Amino acid sequence: ELVLTQSPGTLSLSPGERAxxxxxxxxxxSSSNLAWYQQKPGQAPRLLIYGASSRATGIPDRFSxxxxxxxxxxTISRLEPEDFAVYYCQQYGSxxxxxxxxxxxxxx
Amino acid sequence: QLQLQESGPGLVRPSETLSLTCTVSGGSISxxxxxxxxxxxxxxxxxxxxxxxxxxxxxxxxxxxxxxxxMSVDTSKNQxxxxxxxxxxxxxxxxxxxxxxxxxxxxxxxxxxxxxx
Numbered sequence: 267e268l269v270l271t272q273s274p275g276t277l278s279l280s281p282g283e284r285a286x287x288x289x290x291x292x293x294x295x296s297s298s299n300l301a302w303y304q305q306k307p308g309q310a311p312r313l314l315i316y317g318a319s320s321r322a323t324g325i326p327d328r329f330s331x332x333x334x335x336x337x338x339x340x341t342i343s344r345l346e347p348e349d350f351a352v353y354y355c356q357q358y359g360s361x362x363x364x365x366x367x368x369x370x371x372x373x374x
Numbered sequence: 375q376l377q378l379q380e381s382g383p384g385l386v387r388p389s390e391t392l393s394l395t396c397t398v399s400g401g402s403i404s405x406x407x408x409x410x411x412x413x414x415x416x417x418x419x420x421x422x423x424x425x426x427x428x429x430x431x432x433x434x435x436x437x438x439x440x441x442x443x444x445m446s447v448d449t450s451k452n453q454x455x456x457x458x459x460x461x462x463x464x465x466x467x468x469x470x471x472x473x474x475x476x477x478x479x480x481x482x483x484x485x486x487x488x489x490x491x
Contacts, residue, residue: 267437301477303421310470310481311421322479354421358477362436365421 268293270355272366278374285342287369289355294335299359302331302340305368306351314353315340345371376400378471378482386465386489392458396471396482403452404429409474412445412456414467415484422467426474427454461489 269292279285289300298318303311313322315331318338328343342349350373355366382394396410403410409426416422425435427445435443439458447454458465466489473480 299477303478310484311478312481313477313479316477316479320476322476356421356423356477358474361434362438363423363426365423367420 267362268295268357268360268364270357270364270366272353272355272369274369275367276370276372278372279345280374281345281347283345285340285345285349285371287340287342287353287371289333289338289340289366291336291338291357295338295357296359298334299357300331300333300338301356301358302329303354303356304349304351305354311354342371347373376473376480378473378480380469380471380482380485382485382487384486384488386461386487387491388462388489389460392456392461392465392487392489394456394469394471394485394487396454396456398452398454398473403447403454404449407475409434410447410454411472411474411478413470413472413478415470416464416467424456424458424469463489465489 271290273288300318302315305311319331330341332339352368352370354368377399379397386392411426412424427433442459444457468484468486470484471482472478
């Protein structure tokens with residue numbers, strides 16, 4: 267099973283700042299089949315990024331994804347109040363598909 | 375706009391079977407290129423992928439749950455279903471259904487299934 271490790275566990279920043287979230291894989295992820303999701307309390311996760319770097323429909327361009335192989339990054343260029351949430355990475359290149367444990371983005 | 379909606383009992387007794395259904399609207403479940411999946415989230419914890427099913431009935435299950443999971447699809451009703459047998463308190467979670475297209479691109483709102491006597 268491919269294990270994803272997200273860091274940091276919690277990130278405390280202020281609106282307007284830049285956020286950098288990391289996702290490391292225990293083995294190379296095929297075809298960059300790596301996604302990022304945002305989850306707010308009481309809501310289902312929302313797809314932000316697929317294919318490591320492609321934004322999903324309707325996602326603002328302040329969200330960007332990068333990386334390949336075993337190291338991936340989600341960057342939020344300038345935090346808006348609505349961006350404070352939990353973020354998960356997921357690989358869907360090999361079964362079983364697996365999620366990282368999540369990064370909580372808190373208001374500083 | 376594609377919508378997914380989970381349904382099923384909110385309370386299941388230990389050792390019994392959890393049965394959930396996902397109804398898809400705004401699009402056909404039989405459209406090629408898409409799998410349909412189940413994901414769960416225990417209260418206060420992270421996400422766990424349970425498995426996927428194609429409209430033909432082809433399935434992929436998480437090995438950690440494979441011995442207890444069965445997924446099925448009913449194209450006439452545009453629905454797919456999850457059965458999880460021999461449940462314990464560890465199976466208490468919000469269960470989500472989702473479309474596996476460009477990753478998990480459409481999600482249901484989730485349904486809390488609690489295992490308790």
